[in-house]
Amino acid sequence: MSEANIQENTEGALPARRDPHHLRRAVIIWAVLSIIGIVAVVFLAPLVLPVAADDIDAVDNGTLVFFTALAVPVALFVFVFLGYSVLAFRVKEQPTEGAVPLQPTTGLQIGWLGITGLLCLFLVIWGLFASYQQTVAAPANPLVVQVTGQQWLWNFNYPEYGASTQGQLIELPVNRPVVFEVTSKDVLHGFAIRSLGIRVDANPGQVTTTTIVTPSRIGSYSVACVELCGLYHSYMWSSVDVVSSSSFNSWIVSQGGHL
Incomplete structure (x- = not known):
């Protein structure tokens, strides 16, 4: 040859x-x-x-x-x-030879x-x-809002003022730190106020405390359940209004609370 x-x-x-x-x-x-x-x-x-x-x-x-x-x-x-x-x-036809094996390199590894x-x-x-x-x-004395989820609404309680509301609009004072204590009466829910950066699971029999947030802009924001919780999950939403301190105090009184 x-x-x-x-x-x-x-x-x-x-x-x-x-x-x-x-x-x-x-x-x-x-x-x-x-x-x-x-x-x-x-x-x-x-x-x-x-x-x-x-x-x-x-x-x-x-x-x-x-x-x-x-x-x-x-x-x-x-x-x-x-x-x-x-x-x-890519190869359109069946290859006639095997692929080139890669040799391990100690330095690369x-x-x-x-x-x-x-x-x-x-x-x-x-x-x-x-x-x-x-x-x-973190501030020392934030406003505490207790949140309890149930099919298919939210319950809100302000222990500092003795006020509570169910499945409707709630209010928060602007520029005051707030912390939410979240739980559930029945099944797993997801408590979320997206504009405030709040998203936490509401677990039955367990209270979960969110990080402290300070609403800084007056306005209306959505409260939603972000965990599938049953037939009417999509209707489990509410609203939170961030208002001035005087407006918040008036709202607390209208909900049966005290200042």
Whole structure:
């Protein structure tokens, strides 16, 4: 057999080398989409996040925006490389040879574990710092509102004033810290005031206390049940009005409470 035939047979038996341009293209696509995604998260977040409580804006919203922006390049890394691999390396006919096996690289494995470990450590530190900020900034004597869910309405009680209301409009004073103590009479409900950043499960036989929020904008906001709780779940909603202190005092008296 001639040397030319041996070389031809050898080249035919060896798998084709990987094209380095594929990796470069995939990285460029991933980087561009990541930048666009992060910018979109930062600029669109104010349109969907709670806006009626300044303390929520400062801590929870900032944390949510940061974590979402951080998740964008991670998610796109998976989707871009998966999609690019499917499109660029698809084979219409049955392959005649096996795929080229990937050889493990110690440096790559150590680097991957190191980067992901540092990322997880950073997220833990960020969460602890945000929790510490909320603890330090918590006021000593907030307004307590006791919330009890039942099929299919909410019961509200103001123990400080001896006032209560059932399944209708409630009021909160502007710029006064509020904490909700939430429970249920029957099944699991979900108590949510989206504009105040409140969302907590109402569990039967258990009281769950929300973080303290300070309504900072006068207005009317929706109270909803966000856990499927039965046939008329969609009707289990109410409203909360954030009003001035004088209006709140008048409302308390109208509900049979005392000042």
